[in-house]
Amino acid sequence: MNPALLYLSATLLKGRARQFVRNLRRPTTATGFASVVLAFGVLFHFRRASGFGDVVRPQVLVGACLAMLGGSFFKGFLQRGLVFELADVEFVFTSPFSKQQVLFYQLLPGYLYALAQSAAFFVLFESHLTHPVIVSLSLLLLQIACFHIATGAAIFAGSISDEAHHRLKWMLLFFYFMIAALYLRKAWDLRLVPAFMNSPLAQGFFYPAAPLLDIGTCPFVGRWSTCLANHEFAGTGDLLPPLAYLFLFGIATLTTLASVLRLNADIFEPSLATTTALEERRSRLRQGRSAAAAGEHGSRSLALPKVLLFRGGGAIVWKNLAVALRSRRQLLLAATFTSIYTGFLLALRWILHRELADGGELMASELRDFDKGIAGMLAALVFFLQRAFPFDLRRDGQHLVQFRTLPVSPLMLVLAELAVPTLLCLLFQAGGIAVLFLFAQVDLRMALLVLLAFPAVALALNAVWNLHYLLAALRRAGNRTESAGPVTMVMVVALSFLVFYPAGWLAIEVGRHTFGPSSEVIATMAWLAVQYSVDVLLVLLLANLFQRFEVARDS
Amino acid sequence: MKEQEHIQTTTWARMLNVLVFPGDVFEEVVSAPLRLVNWRAPTLLVVLVTIISIQFGPFGASFGANLCGTNSTSDPFGRGDLLAAWWPVASSLNIFAAAFGGSIWSAFVLWFIGRVFLGVRFSWLKTLEIVGLSGTVLTLGLIVTSLTAAIFGDIHACPAFSLFPGKLDSATALFQAFGAFDLFYIWSTAVMAIGLSKLSGVSVKESAFWVFSYWFAIRIGLIILA
Numbered sequence: 090m091n092p093a094l095l096y097l098s099a100t101l102l103k104g105r106a107r108q109f110v111r112n113l114r115r116p117t118t119a120t121g122f123a124s125v126v127l128a129f130g131v132l133f134h135f136r137r138a139s140g141f142g143d144v145v146r147p148q149v150l151v152g153a154c155l156a157m158l159g160g161s162f163f164k165g166f167l168q169r170g171l172v173f174e175l176a177d178v179e180f181v182f183t184s185p186f187s188k189q190q191v192l193f194y195q196l197l198p199g200y201l202y203a204l205a206q207s208a209a210f211f212v213l214f215e216s217h218l219t220h221p222v223i224v225s226l227s228l229l230l231l232q233i234a235c236f237h238i239a240t241g242a243a244i245f246a247g248s249i250s251d252e253a254h255h256r257l258k259w260m261l262l263f264f265y266f267m268i269a270a271l272y273l274r275k276a277w278d279l280r281l282v283p284a285f286m287n288s289p290l291a292q293g294f295f296y297p298a299a300p301l302l303d304i305g306t307c308p309f310v311g312r313w314s315t316c317l318a319n320h321e322f323a324g325t326g327d328l329l330p331p332l333a334y335l336f337l338f339g340i341a342t343l344t345t346l347a348s349v350l351r352l353n354a355d356i357f358e359p360s361l362a363t364t365t366a367l368e369e370r371r372s373r374l375r376q377g378r379s380a381a382a383a384g385e386h387g388s389r390s391l392a393l394p395k396v397l398l399f400r401g402g403g404a405i406v407w408k409n410l411a412v413a414l415r416s417r418r419q420l421l422l423a424a425t426f427t428s429i430y431t432g433f434l435l436a437l438r439w440i441l442h443r444e445l446a447d448g449g450e451l452m453a454s455e456l457r458d459f460d461k462g463i464a465g466m467l468a469a470l471v472f473f474l475q476r477a478f479p480f481d482l483r484r485d486g487q488h489l490v491q492f493r494t495l496p497v498s499p500l501m502l503v504l505a506e507l508a509v510p511t512l513l514c515l516l517f518q519a520g521g522i523a524v525l526f527l528f529a530q531v532d533l534r535m536a537l538l539v540l541l542a543f544p545a546v547a548l549a550l551n552a553v554w555n556l557h558y559l560l561a562a563l564r565r566a567g568n569r570t571e572s573a574g575p576v577t578m579v580m581v582v583a584l585s586f587l588v589f590y591p592a593g594w595l596a597i598e599v600g601r602h603t604f605g606p607s608s609e610v611i612a613t614m615a616w617l618a619v620q621y622s623v624d625v626l627l628v629l630l631l632a633n634l635f636q637r638f639e640v641a642r643d644s
Numbered sequence: 645m646k647e648q649e650h651i652q653t654t655t656w657a658r659m660l661n662v663l664v665f666p667g668d669v670f671e672e673v674v675s676a677p678l679r680l681v682n683w684r685a686p687t688l689l690v691v692l693v694t695i696i697s698i699q700f701g702p703f704g705a706s707f708g709a710n711l712c713g714t715n716s717t718s719d720p721f722g723r724g725d726l727l728a729a730w731w732p733v734a735s736s737l738n739i740f741a742a743a744f745g746g747s748i749w750s751a752f753v754l755w756f757i758g759r760v761f762l763g764v765r766f767s768w769l770k771t772l773e774i775v776g777l778s779g780t781v782l783t784l785g786l787i788v789t790s791l792t793a794a795i796f797g798d799i800h801a802c803p804a805f806s807l808f809p810g811k812l813d814s815a816t817a818l819f820q821a822f823g824a825f826d827l828f829y830i831w832s833t834a835v836m837a838i839g840l841s842k843l844s845g846v847s848v849k850e851s852a853f854w855v856f857s858y859w860f861a862i863r864i865g866l867i868i869l870a
Contacts, residue, residue, distance in 0.1 A: 256761060259760070260761075280869065282870045293742040293749075294750075296747050296775070297747070297836070298860075301742060302694060302786065306735065310735045314731035
């Protein structure tokens with residue numbers, strides 16, 4: 090080392106020592122120094138305790154050596170270049186010193202620190218070591234070597250690019266992690282890795298360098314096979330076929346999805362046309378118009394009716410009848426559905442008739458109950474037919490404003506709106522009823538009941554649904570264009586059934602509280618009376634709502 | 645402007661070429677659009693070859709005999725036949741899951757190495773293609789391992805260091821550590837290192853450090869430390 094630099098180091102050291110002594114006048118520095126001295130004093134006092142002996146066990150010393158070596162290299166690597174005083178940069182760097190002399194100058198304080206550290210080590214652990222001097226000297230040399238490593242790492246790290254430094258830093262950390270894990274396992278028998286990580290299944294994490302042959306024949310496969318075999322033996326393996334189906338359908342789903350996604354055809358042009366057409370259709374339906382586009386029919390105009398019935402409010406009935414006559418497709422669909430529905434019911438009645446003809450025995454009351462059941466099913470047909478005949482406020486809801494200008498009372502208008510769908514429902518039901526009358530032994534009472542009950546049911550249902558259509562039309566008229574949600578639809582369907590509850594409940598109660606052959610007749614009459622009352626109330630409610638239309642519109 | 649022409653090879657050609665020219669194959673894969681068939685086809689081939697090797701090779705025979713023999717002695721109801729029918733299904737499903745799950749995991753590891761340690765961004769799906777194609781080496785390794793086991797009459801015999809020490813208990817960590825030095829594992833890992841190098845643009849040495857660190861150092865570390 091250059092004598093000038095040696096002198097500079099000694100002078101600096103002396104200066105720092107003086108500065109340190111001067112700083113002891115400050116309470117914080119004095120307290121800190123006193124703490125260090127006290128701690129060393131305590132350690133020195135208890136230096137012969139057995140705990141000190143544990144510190145110098147071989148595995149601890151090896152761990153400490155590894156930590157010192159690894160730590161000094163990593164510290165130097167992160168430092169990237171040596172750290173000098175600013176004054177050194179100005180004076181030492183510009184002076185005619187060689188690189189080696191500057192390095193010695195930089196390392197000299199470290200050497201002194203290593204000397205002090207090994208002296209302290211000797212004082213504290215001398216009693217627990219066989220060769221304390223040699224061990225202390227070794228520690229001195231190791232510490233100096235660590236300073237050299239840190240300096241070398243700092244110089245090397247300063248000479249590489251940021252990118253390479255980043256990558257090497259991760260490599261170092263990985264290396265240290267491996268060394269640390271190995272040291273803990275071997276020196277302290279600490280198992281950081283659970284045993285199952287060594288199993289063939291865990292080796293799958295190293296694919297493609299994985300022992301697939303071992304994975305396919307590992308103990309897990311044996312356990313799984315035994316489990317499957319036991320389940321099948323015990324007859325509880327029924328879950329497997331459904332799972333197999335699920336797997337197959339899953340594959341089919343994925344395959345078809347992949348095929349669809351691979352199609353090269355243009356999806357935008359055709360989709361645009363289809364979407365536009367569908368949106369127009371939805372818009373027409375929302376406004377209560379026919380789903381078919383205007384101008385598709387090209388029907389001729391009808392002559393004005395000369396019958397008095399179609400004057401006044403009857404004109405609306407005539408208009409709706411004209412619309413119905415022009416809606417052949419809807420009428421055909423309704424007729425087809427009615428034929429299938431009634432055909433099924435009449436087939437049931439025909440089978441019973443044939444069985445009875447072949448000698449089957451059935452009590453007269455049971456046969457009558459069966460016929461009543463068939464009639465009831467025919468009455469229920471109106472639930473489906475009602476939706477098939479949109480010749481009421483469903484279409485006319487958009488003309489509410491014009492209807493208000495007509496010289497017709499609200500009640501008359503509502504009755505006119507209900508007339509056509511109700512009549513059509515009854516007309517389509519009539520075919521089934523006529524055939525039923527042919528097969529069944531229908532007495533006068535039954536015929537009268539059918540003739541009176543069916544219109545009540547049809548009227549009630551049409552009134553409920555027209556209530557919904559009228560409210561929807563009122564919303565539209567109030568510029569609230571949202572369509573009916575699923576909850577609304579469920580409520581309407583529920584109301585369709587509830588309107589029959591009062592009459593049904595009363596009929597049952599009357600039947601319970603009356604006795605004799607007239608009990609059934611009284612109950613039926615009660616049902617009819619209440620049901621028609623409900624129908625009247627519904628019609629009046631519709632008329633009242635229509636009457637309030639202006640108010641709703643204004644608000 | 646000079647146009648570069650990319651010669652598009654078929655998947656089968658790529659799978660064969662990766663055994664001899666992995667660098668060229670991966671260059672083509674990296675520059676081409678995403679084609680997951682590069683992952684699916686080799687991985688399915690690996691699954692198929694493994695299943696065939698087990699069912700018709702010494703591994704399956706030994707495993708089946710042990711399994712059914714162990715159960716038939718303790719089971720008077722003859723559940724051995726059911727076991728013989730079920731274990732190939734369980735084994736095949738296990739292999740299928742291990743191969744596809746393992747390839748997805750390995751692709752993630754490679755992608756993670758590139759993203760975090762190498763500081764380079766690239767597509768995970770491309771990495772999946774690289775891992776899938778590297779699996780072709782494993783196909784070859786499975787065939788050679790089955791043949792080695794058949795020749796030596798020992799199901800633990802494989803083209804690795806574990807073949808040399810003679811009679812060593814296969815359950816010991818030393819045997820397993822030697823077994824990790826399988827010729828085909830080293831080969832497939834080297835192929836993946838080349839793939840990572842092509843994907844990330846770093847040198848093969850640097851990518852090899854990371855790939856071998858995971859596929860060898862950590863693996864052997866797990867064997868020793870577990």
